[in-house]
Amino acid sequence: MLEYYIRLAWMSFRRNPVLSSLIITAIALGVSMTMTAFTILYVMSGDPIPSKSRVLFAVQLDNGGPQSRKAGETEPATQLTYRDAMALLNAHVAQRQVAMHQVSLTAVPANPDLKPFPIAGRATSADFFDMFEVPMLFGRGWGASNDVAGSAIVVLSKKLNERLFNGLDSVGKSVRLDKETYQVVGVTDDWDPKPRFYDVIGGQNFDEGEDVYLPLSLTIDRQISTSEYEICNAGPRGESFADLLQSECVWLQFWAELSTREDVARYSTFLQNYSREQQRAGRFKWEPNIRLLNVRDWLVEQKVVPNDAKLSVLVAFGFFIVCLVSALGLMLAKSFGRSAEFGVRRALGASSRALFTQTIVEAGVIGLLGGLFGLGSTVLELRVIRELFPGGLGRIAQMDAKLLIGTVLLALAATVITGIYPAWRSMQVAPALQLKGG
Amino acid sequence: MELVPILSALRRNKTGAVLVVAQIALTLAILSNVISIVADRLALIGRATGLDEHSLFAIGYRLTSGAGSAAALTTDLTNLRSLPQVVDVIATNSYPLRGSGWAEGISRDPGLKSIQEQAAQTAVYAFDHHGIGTLGLKLVAGRNFSTEETQQGNFNKGPMPSVAIVSRALAKQLFPRGDILGQSIYLTSDSNKQVTVIGVVDRLQSPQASSSIDEHQSENSIVLPINSPSQYGLFIIRVKPGSMSATMRRVQDSLLKSNPDRVFGRVRPFDEVRRSAYERDRSMAIALGIICVILGVITALGIVGVTSLWVARRRNQIGIRRALGATRSAIAKHFLLENALLCCAGVLLGILTSHSLSIWLWSHYGSDRLGAAELLICAFLVVSLGQCAAMVPALRAARISPTEAFRSG
Numbered sequence: 127m128l129e130y131y132i133r134l135a136w137m138s139f140r141r142n143p144v145l146s147s148l149i150i151t152a153i154a155l156g157v158s159m160t161m162t163a164f165t166i167l168y169v170m171s172g173d174p175i176p177s178k179s180r181v182l183f184a185v186q187l188d189n190g191g192p193q194s195r196k197a198g199e200t201e202p203a204t205q206l207t208y209r210d211a212m213a214l215l216n217a218h219v220a221q222r223q224v225a226m227h228q229v230s231l232t233a234v235p236a237n238p239d240l241k242p243f244p245i246a247g248r249a250t251s252a253d254f255f256d257m258f259e260v261p262m263l264f265g266r267g268w269g270a271s272n273d274v275a276g277s278a279i280v281v282l283s284k285k286l287n288e289r290l291f292n293g294l295d296s297v298g299k300s301v302r303l304d305k306e307t308y309q310v311v312g313v314t315d316d317w318d319p320k321p322r323f324y325d326v327i328g329g330q331n332f333d334e335g336e337d338v339y340l341p342l343s344l345t346i347d348r349q350i351s352t353s354e355y356e357i358c359n360a361g362p363r364g365e366s367f368a369d370l371l372q373s374e375c376v377w378l379q380f381w382a383e384l385s386t387r388e389d390v391a392r393y394s395t396f397l398q399n400y401s402r403e404q405q406r407a408g409r410f411k412w413e414p415n416i417r418l419l420n421v422r423d424w425l426v427e428q429k430v431v432p433n434d435a436k437l438s439v440l441v442a443f444g445f446f447i448v449c450l451v452s453a454l455g456l457m458l459a460k461s462f463g464r465s466a467e468f469g470v471r472r473a474l475g476a477s478s479r480a481l482f483t484q485t486i487v488e489a490g491v492i493g494l495l496g497g498l499f500g501l502g503s504t505v506l507e508l509r510v511i512r513e514l515f516p517g518g519l520g521r522i523a524q525m526d527a528k529l530l531i532g533t534v535l536l537a538l539a540a541t542v543i544t545g546i547y548p549a550w551r552s553m554q555v556a557p558a559l560q561l562k563g564g
Numbered sequence: 565m566e567l568v569p570i571l572s573a574l575r576r577n578k579t580g581a582v583l584v585v586a587q588i589a590l591t592l593a594i595l596s597n598v599i600s601i602v603a604d605r606l607a608l609i610g611r612a613t614g615l616d617e618h619s620l621f622a623i624g625y626r627l628t629s630g631a632g633s634a635a636a637l638t639t640d641l642t643n644l645r646s647l648p649q650v651v652d653v654i655a656t657n658s659y660p661l662r663g664s665g666w667a668e669g670i671s672r673d674p675g676l677k678s679i680q681e682q683a684a685q686t687a688v689y690a691f692d693h694h695g696i697g698t699l700g701l702k703l704v705a706g707r708n709f710s711t712e713e714t715q716q717g718n719f720n721k722g723p724m725p726s727v728a729i730v731s732r733a734l735a736k737q738l739f740p741r742g743d744i745l746g747q748s749i750y751l752t753s754d755s756n757k758q759v760t761v762i763g764v765v766d767r768l769q770s771p772q773a774s775s776s777i778d779e780h781q782s783e784n785s786i787v788l789p790i791n792s793p794s795q796y797g798l799f800i801i802r803v804k805p806g807s808m809s810a811t812m813r814r815v816q817d818s819l820l821k822s823n824p825d826r827v828f829g830r831v832r833p834f835d836e837v838r839r840s841a842y843e844r845d846r847s848m849a850i851a852l853g854i855i856c857v858i859l860g861v862i863t864a865l866g867i868v869g870v871t872s873l874w875v876a877r878r879r880n881q882i883g884i885r886r887a888l889g890a891t892r893s894a895i896a897k898h899f900l901l902e903n904a905l906l907c908c909a910g911v912l913l914g915i916l917t918s919h920s921l922s923i924w925l926w927s928h929y930g931s932d933r934l935g936a937a938e939l940l941i942c943a944f945l946v947v948s949l950g951q952c953a954a955m956v957p958a959l960r961a962a963r964i965s966p967t968e969a970f971r972s973g
Contacts, residue, residue, distance in 0.1 A: 152862055152865055152866070159855065193681075195679060196680065234628070241827075243827070304628060362752065441594060441855060444590060445855060445858075451587045451866060452865050455580065455583045455867075456869035458873055459872050462873050462877060463876060510854075547579075
């Protein structure tokens with residue numbers, strides 16, 4: 127029976143191609159706009175590291191007190207001072223912990239014909255690679271002993287390794303960054319958490335990541351200062367690098383891995399005690415004020431999803447409703463033109479239920495077509511977005527299987543639901559009346 | 565006159581009427597709010613930096629060996645100024661719309677440390693007396709720096725210069741009622757380091773200006789006459805009209821000649837600085853604009869659908885009216901008037917919806933409240949759209965021949 131209905135649907139499409147195409151267009155546009163906007167929001171608010179988002183915690187510690195903030199605010203700084211970061215790092219209270227920041231460096235290719243070029247580096251500590259599950263192509267990250275020794279070693283990104291070593295295994299080779307030589311201990315595979323949750327302070331959260339990773343202790347020894355912000359609301363920076371290390375300026379991101387609720391509680395107590403110690407020593411003149419936020423809460427707190435994205439979903443949803451109302455009007459117009467056909471079918475013995483089913487199947491066919499065209503226009507819209515927003519947003523506007531299935535299903539569901547009213551109206555057709563007419 | 569038959573026709577076609585009204589209302593609500601957001605973006609993009617942007621470009625470098633000295637910086641500046649197409653050059657720490665820069669709290673009284681006590685937050689620029697001429701800033705009060713006032717130093721390091729030039733916005737925030745010229749202000753808590761304001765420029769936006777609509781954040785700036793030779797350097801170069809791209813190459817060559825151990829960042833003409841600073845806003849405005857157009861098309865489609873349905877249903881009546889002497893234009897007018905009535909009802913409902921949507925958006929996203937003028941323009945647009953859409957089926961109705969009346973049905 128279904129086959130027969132689909133054949134009828136096809137015939138009805140052929141008989142009224144303009145109206146049918148208009149319905150399909152309305153559905154396709156509405157669905158694709160909605161799906162595009164949702165994709166962007168979904169990726170933006172998505173979990174960048176699903177396997178660990180509950181156990182990785184951003185650590186905040188109030189080193190500036192109320193006078194470092196605007197009146198009424200209580201939120202401690204989002205980064206730590208060097209002295210606090212080192213104290214927490216060396217305490218080893220969490221299973222894993224990292225302190226880090228971004229630096230800018232110059233890569234000097236071995237071939238003297240090639241020009242040096244600027245790169246971004248992440249100065250971090252040994253636990254980084256295991257903690258954030260960085261996939262490795264060659265070699266591996268460095269051990270804690272390298273952190274202590276401040277060894278001149280680096281882990282290259284796949285991209286930089288391709289540029290410097292044509293993608294070959296470069297472990298054990300040396301690279302020149304600025305004036306210094308570093309030994310390569312590992313090369314990461316593609317690693318691109320979206321958003322880049324571990325460093326949202328610079329506002330670069332959707333941009334491409336770092337080219338090299340190197341020990342934080344080494345960058346301290348070599349006095350390489352951060353390429354991000356030194357925020358000095360809690361006290362002056364001082365003049366030299368040594369002054370900066372002693373100052374109340376915050377410039378290091380600190381993360382801790384805490385697997386169980388007990389670990390979290392323990393770490394929280396540890397931070398409280400640490401703050402109280404500083405209070406006793408006269409450094410903090412306020413009650414301990416700490417934050418431990420896991421990845422999801424952290425992203426919400428840092429407002430990583432921009433209002434633009436939420437707004438566009440809202441607009442897209444309103445758009446979708448307008449499209450459905452349009453489609454409904456067009457469907458009604460189409461079904462009216464067919465009262466005569468329905469009358470004949472009723473007179474020949476089709477039950478009103480059969481007519482209802484037929485119209486719904488027809489709506490389904492239209493919806494399916496709308497979904498397919500919607501797919502096409504989603505691809506097109508994503509391309510437009512990549513064109514318009516070449517930086518951050520463009521990078522995440524990608525088609526995937528979930529989006530593909532979602533688009534078609536949404537179109538189908540929307541059309542069938544919208545089709546109920548015209549179908550119900552076609553049920554009301556009285557056989558005799560329509561036969562009488564022409 | 566004509567309204568009575570229209571109303572009675574609508575009463576018999578409630579579904580279609582409701583659909584049209586709902587669609588118009590929704591379209592108006594979305595359109596007016598989206599257009600208002602787009603207008604806000606465009607206003608944001610349109611703000612002036614205070615610089616004469618078309619003849620400026622910025623170039624940053626980094627020395628791959630050596631730390632940079634005052635003498636080397638002076639040599640660089642002299643060499644660049646001697647290039648034929650170069651009008652003037654400054655070494656600076658940052659520039660408007662760059663995104664990152666130096667920010668500081670300012671107070672009128674000495675010894676204040678906390679953000680809460682300070683009178684204003686401001687962007688700090690460090691460049692010498694060449695700055696006003698090179699950038700094309702408009703000095704509205706006081707004077708420029710003199711050569712002797714320029715200090716050599718590091719941005720983190722004293723001695724703090726004793727004079728400064730401020731933007732008008734900052735002057736107004738610090739001294740709302742009085743004259744700022746000659747007044748002392750403090751950028752650090754050190755009460756020995758007082759700075760005297762010697763000049764006010766009309767406008768000099770902060771490096772973060774593009775990311776904020778807050779006037780203080782985007783317009784507050786202070787210039788200190790500091791030259792800071794270091795491993796990093798940033799020049800802003802003013803060129804003679806029409807010689808931008810040729811000069812960019814010559815500037816790099818000249819700098820490499822005096823010190824080959826240099827890598828350059830991107831060379832950025834100010835037009836490009838502005839473009840990339842507002843890229844997101846412009847793209848968002850374009851994207852929303854496209855959505856508005858498509859939304860209009862969809863709404864028109866819906867109206868065509870419903871009106872066609874009505875025309876199809878009333879073929880007989882139209883035939884009878886034509887047979888009884890109604891002209892073609894009277895028939896078309898009937899459908900257009902009918903559409904206008906529905907559109908007006910839709911607009912009334914839409915204005916209510918727009919208004920509440922706008923308040924909701926305002927409270928959730930901080931976007932500006934929808935203005936009455938914007939709303940009226942959108943209402944007019946939507947009604948015209950409805951009329952255009954209804955035109956197609958209305959003209960088809962007008963072509964119905966009087967003989968239709970004699971067909972059965």
